[in-house]
Amino acid sequence: STMESFLRELPKCEHHVHLEGTLEPELLFKLASRNNVKLPKGYPKTVEELSYRYEHFKDLQDFLDLYYVGMSVLQKEQDFEDLAWEYLNRAHSEGLEHVECFFDPQGHTERGIGMDVVIHGFRNALTRAEKELGISTKLIMCLLKHLPVANSLQTMKDFKPYYQKGWIHGLGLDSTEIGNLPEKFTECYKYGRENYPEGSLYTSHAGEEGGPEYVEQALKYLKVSRIDHGIHSVEDPVIMKTLAERDVLLTVCPLSNKRLQVVDDVSEEPIRELLESGVPFSINSDDPAYFGGYILDNYLAVQNAFNLSVENWITIARNSVRCSVIDDSRKKDLY
Ligand code: HPA
Ligand code: ZN
Secondary structure (H helix, E strand, C coil), rough: CHHHHHHHHEEECCCCHHHHHHHHHHHHHHHHHHHHCCCCCCCCCCHHHHHHHCCCCCCCHHHHHHHHHHHHHHCHHHHHHHHHHHHHHHHHHHHHHEECCCCCCHHHHHHCCHHHHHHHHHHHHHHHHHHCCEEEEEEEEEEEEECCHHHHHHHHHHHHHHHHHCCCCCCEEEEECCCCCCCHHHHHHHHHHCCCCCCEEEEEEECCCCCHHHHHHHHHHCCCCCEECHHHHHHHHHHHHHHHCCCCCCEHHHHHHHHHHCCCHHHHHCCHHHHHHCCCCCEECCCHHHHHHCCCHHHHHHHHHEEEEEEEEHHHHHHHHHCCCCCHHHHHCCC
16 A cells, blocks of 8 residues: 555664564574574474464563573674674665664673673674665663662673773663562662763663553653653653653554553554654564564554554654654754
8 A cells, every 4th residue: 555655665763672582583593503502491492383482472571581581592793793684684674774772781691691792793783784774773781670780780880881982872671560660770870870971862661561650760760761662651641741841752662562462452552642642752663573573564553553644654753763862964864
């Protein structure tokens, strides 16, 4: 249809994609065999079995348990490069022009992988994509909410040199939401503001499975300028007003929410409420290999559910560019 080709050709920015969540079953098994990694007992044995498993997540934790095992096949610099490069190529073929991607350093350092291995691998792919595909890229490090705060604080200190080199551009917070309130990480964000370069982005996952109080805490204690997911904000009009006034971008992930049973159907996403209240949001894939779709599939799922107008899409695309961490000349290129 014309709307589909319009969305395909629309220059897109992605603000919520975990590089470890772009690990397709094919590459996962290829790397397991290349690195002699023995997957645990009970783990799916074939691409088909694993793909089937991805279609039946009970909730966020059920996904996370599989996601952390999956990343154990990532061992060498080349593995991290291959992973990111496959994602960047695929997303570029769907109109991706700018990406601010997450990675989970503790998911690798906790199992003995060197920091340089992870960063150099990802950087090789990102710089290659900038040169060969013309995509602009930023890298955002996420802290894992389920680990002790002391571990996260140490990780922040360990990765400071990469921020100083300009190789990492922001801080985020992901993993298990329920029971891990943002306030717990106040100290980490304070450390970042005092030690990382000025202009670094501060964001946090909040309001995915958790209610609006998680979003409220991320704003209050972590002083984030962006919220990842944040869909449960619509339950609290005061928070909605704050988000609109402060121009806080919500990075919404429709297919992720569906697969993790945060919503029963994409039509339950608060797309109209966000548009009407003037809260900026972007549409993203989160963990595309696990959730059945890359960026364009997420745009199309929203269009199928809401039948938005071209004017609505222009608002979405404009906010997505405006709230990206890129300079004004690049913004002009994209919009
Ligand atoms: N939520 C929390 N943690 C995550 C996610 C998510 O959607 N994806 C990868 N880690
Ligand atoms: Zn996420």
